[in-house]
Amino acid sequence: MNALTRSAAAYWNSSIGKKLVVAVTGLAMVLFLAGHLTGNLLIYAGKEAFDEYAEFLHTAGHGALIWVARFGLIVVLVLHVWATILLTRENRAARNKYEFNATIQASKSSRIMIWSGLTVLAFIVFHILHFTVRTNSHLAEIAKESPYEMVIAGFSGGFLQVLVVLFYVIAMTLLCSHISHGVASMFQTLGFRSKKSASLIKRVSLGYAVVIWAGFVSIPVAILLGFVN
Numbered sequence: 001m002n003a004l005t006r007s008a009a010a011y012w013n014s015s016i017g018k019k020l021v022v023a024v025t026g027l028a029m030v031l032f033l034a035g036h037l038t039g040n041l042l043i044y045a046g047k048e049a050f051d052e053y054a055e056f057l058h059t060a061g062h063g064a065l066i067w068v069a070r071f072g073l074i075v076v077l078v079l080h081v082w083a084t085i086l087l088t089r090e091n092r093a094a095r096n097k098y099e100f101n102a103t104i105q106a107s108k109s110s111r112i113m114i115w116s117g118l119t120v121l122a123f124i125v126f127h128i129l130h131f132t133v134r135t136n137s138h139l140a141e142i143a144k145e146s147p148y149e150m151v152i153a154g155f156s157g158g159f160l161q162v163l164v165v166l167f168y169v170i171a172m173t174l175l176c177s178h179i180s181h182g183v184a185s186m187f188q189t190l191g192f193r194s195k196k197s198a199s200l201i202k203r204v205s206l207g208y209a210v211v212i213w214a215g216f217v218s219i220p221v222a223i224l225l226g227f228v229n
């Protein structure tokens, strides 16, 4: 083991090292969400604009860019979940050891984070099967012609799509609760939170989460209600 690997391992073994991993990977995913939302909002600009954007995503860098992004996202997601699990275990062990409950408030909020995080994880799996892998052969056929039409068909047409939209709305709501807590603790971990800036950070985190929520929820709902077709 060389010196660099040893110090990386020591950092990972420390609680602040893992917190930093959660914060930095969280930041990467928060930025991905802003980009993904901006691209998805092109659905309101019409079929041509959305399909052109999808074509660009799949062909940029001779098709390599999307795979680099996918690989990066998977690494970031695995590190985020893994470091969170280890931190939760450490916190639990410390609480049992000292039989001391000063962390009731913190553990309540982290319990919410675990459940919202798990729902988002389930959503990501469903979403990738829905629009990237396209396990529904009808959607897969439509996607060959137009990604725009695939998204429209994914959120409209029948009772099943109503359930899909409902699941998206619930998942987006939990995602945004997760982001609002997460962005605030990210600022804290990165050392930007002081008594003075605490309320500003809270408002910025909440504001960001609300914008992301409104943008993402608007798409399936607008399609289901027939405003985009």
Ligand code: HEM
Pocket: 033, 036, 040, 054, 070, 073, 120, 124, 127, 128, 131, 132, 147, 151, 168, 172, 175, 216, 217, 219, 220
């Ligand atoms: C209603 C909102 C959303 C819509 C309409 C939407 C739309 C899409 C579409 C059309 C794709 C397929 C891209 C392609 O392969 O051609 C996709 C992929 C993806 N989306 Fe979303 N998305 C939404 C929300 C989200 C959210 C909230 C997340 C994260 C929590 C997310 C994460 C992803 C990921 C990770 C992929 C896979 C990228 C890839 O490997 O191709 N999406 N989305």
